[in-house]
Amino acid sequence: MPSFLTPDFGLLFWMLIAFLVVFGILAKFGFPIIINMVEERKKYIDESLQSAREANEKLANIKAESDAILMEAHQQQSQILKDATATRDKIIREAKDRATAEGNRILEDARQQIVAEREKALRANREEVANLSIQIASKVIAKNLQEDKQQVQYIDSLLNEMSIFNK
């Protein structure tokens, strides 16, 4: 058999030692560290992806929620606005009604007062007229009246002077 086909005992012996040494060291301090680190990194990346996905979902939920809240707020706002408008209209209407009523009442009062005043005035005038008439009569009597016609004219002029009857 050619020499290169027969395993050398010495080389086999050294190979045993060398391989066991390199295997022992690398199996303890080499490969497991690299593999563990890569697997942990993989786990970390997977977890990060998972949590990112969850966060995205949460974010989407939050967005939907905020949209809903916003929508509700909008509705409430419009409701409040509507209510406010209605209230305002009501208040205005009521105020108007009250004002109208009050105005009417005041007008009525004023009218009544006017009527009362006029009556009072008329009453006062009547006295005055009577006084005047007496004065006039006394003047008429005092003046020597010749004619009936002249008398009437005179009375008329006298009456014209008394402004109260011009109205």
Add this chain to the structure above:
Amino acid sequence: MKRKSLYKSFLLLCLCTLMFFPIQARASEAEEQTEINVQELVMEHTSDSHEWHITTINGSHVSIPLPIIVYTSQGLQTFMSSRFHEGDGVYNGLYLNEDGKICEKDASGQEQKVWDFSITKNVLQLWIVVALLLVIFLYCARWYKNKRPEDEAPKGFVGFIEMFVMFVYNDIIKETIDEKHYRFFAPYLLTVFFFIFISNLIGLVPIFPGGANLTGNIAITFFLALCTMLLTNIFGNKHYWKDIFWPDVPWWLKAPIPILPVIELFGVFTKPFALMIRLFANIFGGHAVAISLTCVIFITCQMGLSKGAAISPISVLLMIFMDLLEVLVAFIQAFVFTMLSSVFIGLSHQGGEEH
């Protein structure tokens, strides 16, 4: 694809040698000392030796002497291999025979082998590979020491090694061994992969720190295949052994003559044997082809400058091609050895559920 190109380059090589060997034979008669013996050169470069040959200048060898550790009939002896080149090549009754092995003569003058634990070229190369492996992986492991999983993934060299480790781990080990056991076998298979890969690559470096034919040595591949065989059979489960001795086949195939059990039992040994031979033959062959192609340059140049100038560029191109191919082969053989080891180990852990 790979086999085809290998085949083509072999064919070209054969053509070259066939064309020039008759002329070479005639030329060698004229210049006896400078004759190039391709076979001898190939054997010298591919086999183990007690010194690390670097170059030959004007007929004198420049080489690194390596320590010899032998256990002989006179007990343990240690000395440098350069002692063999002093005087008549015999030191303390020890000498190197034609195969380069250390021998001694017993009382009757018979050649006797001795227990040889020398640091040979391959042993030194082996320790260089071990040192390289330790440096590479302990450096990478240290990088991770102060890192947490949240930190950035490594870049550059550490990232490259991490990618390589995870490729073997995910694509070979996890794929072939079930999830209960792959963690246990991963360090062994990773060590085997990187040991073979680095040994193959360093074997392609032609000068000192590399160039020894480590994985092309049968002792190395024998040891690796033995490890795989032991791991497969020691940790094999009940189902694995039942499949060997009592497979699910018609009864007349296993009793009274146990045809299939014998075949299966044979398979227990042939599988790792194939592993051993495949790696050895591929790397040995690669080295042999590379050296033969280098020899073509010198052979043709010996025959004349014009012939040498005409053939050498082709040879150089072929060598570059072969070296690139060998880089590919270095990876493929490491991959195949690890993959098959992993498959064998995985098969010995299969449960009985699929039957």
